[in-house]
Amino acid sequence: MTESEPRVAAEQDTDQLIIQRVLGGNRDAFRVLIGRYSDPLYRHALCMTGSPDVAEDILQLSFIKAYQHLAEVRGRFDAWVFRIVANGCKDWLKNIRRSHLSYDEDDQPSAYATPDEELDRSELRTDLDGALAALPASLREAFIMKHVEGRSYEEMADLLGTTVGALKMRVHRAREALQALLEEKYA
Amino acid sequence: MLDNLNPSSPRDGRDGHKSAPRARDHEVRPVVEREVPLGQQADRALASSVHAWLDGELPEAAVRKGDTMRDVEFWKSLNDQMDRTRRMRTPEYVEAQIMSALPHHAPSLITPWYRREFVVTPVAAVSIGAALVTVAIAATVLFMAG
Numbered sequence: 001m002t003e004s005e006p007r008v009a010a011e012q013d014t015d016q017l018i019i020q021r022v023l024g025g026n027r028d029a030f031r032v033l034i035g036r037y038s039d040p041l042y043r044h045a046l047c048m049t050g051s052p053d054v055a056e057d058i059l060q061l062s063f064i065k066a067y068q069h070l071a072e073v074r075g076r077f078d079a080w081v082f083r084i085v086a087n088g089c090k091d092w093l094k095n096i097r098r099s100h101l102s103y104d105e106d107d108q109p110s111a112y113a114t115p116d117e118e119l120d121r122s123e124l125r126t127d128l129d130g131a132l133a134a135l136p137a138s139l140r141e142a143f144i145m146k147h148v149e150g151r152s153y154e155e156m157a158d159l160l161g162t163t164v165g166a167l168k169m170r171v172h173r174a175r176e177a178l179q180a181l182l183e184e185k186y187a
Numbered sequence: 188m189l190d191n192l193n194p195s196s197p198r199d200g201r202d203g204h205k206s207a208p209r210a211r212d213h214e215v216r217p218v219v220e221r222e223v224p225l226g227q228q229a230d231r232a233l234a235s236s237v238h239a240w241l242d243g244e245l246p247e248a249a250v251r252k253g254d255t256m257r258d259v260e261f262w263k264s265l266n267d268q269m270d271r272t273r274r275m276r277t278p279e280y281v282e283a284q285i286m287s288a289l290p291h292h293a294p295s296l297i298t299p300w301y302r303r304e305f306v307v308t309p310v311a312a313v314s315i316g317a318a319l320v321t322v323a324i325a326a327t328v329l330f331m332a333g
Contacts, residue, residue, distance in 0.1 A: 025293045034282050042277040056281050063285045070294040125268045147241075148272050168242075175241065176233050183261055 015077040022070055030070075034063055037078055040149060041085045047144040048089035050133055058088040082159055086141065093137045124186060131181040135174055142170035143178070233258060 013021075013032070021029040038059060045055035062084040066077075073080055132140055145151045145159075146167075153164045153171075160167070237258045239245040251259050307315075 023293060023295075027289060027291070027293065028286075030289065031282065031286055034285055038277040038282065039275075042281070043272060043275050046275065047272060052278075056278065056284075059277065059281060060285050060288060064288055064290075067289050067294055122268065124264065125271070128265060128268050147266075148269055150273070153242075171242075172233070172238055175238065178265075179233060179258070179261060182265070186261060186264065 019070055019073060019077060022067070030063075030067055033066075033077065033081075037081060038063075041082065043148060044082070044144060045085055045089055047132065047148055048086075048137070048140060049092055050129055054092060058085060058092060062088050079159055086159070090137055090141075124182075127182055127185065128178075131178050134181060135177055139170050139174040139177065142167050143174035146171045237262070 015033065015036075018029050018032050022033075041062070042055055042059050045058045046052060049055055049058065062081065065084055066081045132143070135143065141160075142156065145156050146153075151159075153167050156167050157164045234250075234255050236245060236250050237255050240247060240250045240259070241262060247259065250256075
């Protein structure tokens with residue numbers, strides 16, 4: 001058996017099996033769960049907060065919390081950890097709004113880290129981020145889950161504990177708000 | 188049309204830009220939250236056919252005509268921008284950071300005290316019974332004396 005074989009085997013295991021291993025003391029098995037779910041969770045946090053640094057922090061804290069409470073997982077691990085991340089984003093947005101009621105937009109640091117990244121970004125991309133940030137958190141969350149994460153309304157309803165009808169309404173309102181904010185320049 | 192979550196799509200994210208952990212300042216850095224009342228902007232209703240197309244319920248050909256043509260063009264250009272976000276990956280160093288920050292002991296079920304199981308041994312049961320009788324006698328004596 002080669003060295004990489006145990007890792008490959010672990011990557012094919014179900015979440016439940018990996019959780020059992022972690023609970024049994026194999027701390028390193030948690031790495032497989034991180035690798036499996038970090039990308040979509042990172043994208044969610046990035047779109048919600050607009051900041052790679054904050055998204056990384058939320059992701060890190062969420063996985064630590066998930067590890068500490070791993071014995072309490074009932075049902076799907078991915079849905080459970082998604083809710084932890086989504087709540088982390090909402091808490092961050094609440095706190096930032098509370099502590100920055102008045103701020104000058106020109107003073108805000110860039111949400112993207114390096115000069116290369118700045119150059120890569122088109123004007124539309126920048127304006128899209130700005131328009132997304134202007135949406136209330138619930139509309140932004142629904143729009144991101146639908147259009148960036150590509151989830152179905154049913155899956156969204158399951159994850160957010162609300163109805164398909166309510167989510168359709170949020171997504172529709174978000175689309176109309178985004179188009180109103182951007183179309184003067186781009187339509 | 189826009190439902191395109193593909194976690195296994197090729198990397199073009201930010202990994203290359205940030206190969207090592209950066210020094211992290213703990214103050215809250217970006218303030219991208221600039222929520223504005225929607226009433227001022229959201230006065231433009233999208234045609235229901237455009238919503239249906241965006242929800243994948245109608246083909247593009249059904250909305251690429253007449254008044255909705257402009258909307259289709261707008262959402263297609265927006266989709267191109269969002270496509271880049273869909274391909275973003277977690278920077279590689281984040282996994283290592285998370286692993287090093289995890290507690291070293293295995294996670295265990297934290298049960299609140301009121302849900303914990305109590306084991307009452309015969310000795311404990313006799314002791315509790317004796318204590319209760321003593322308290323009852325003491326209370327009676329005090330009551331009678333008063």
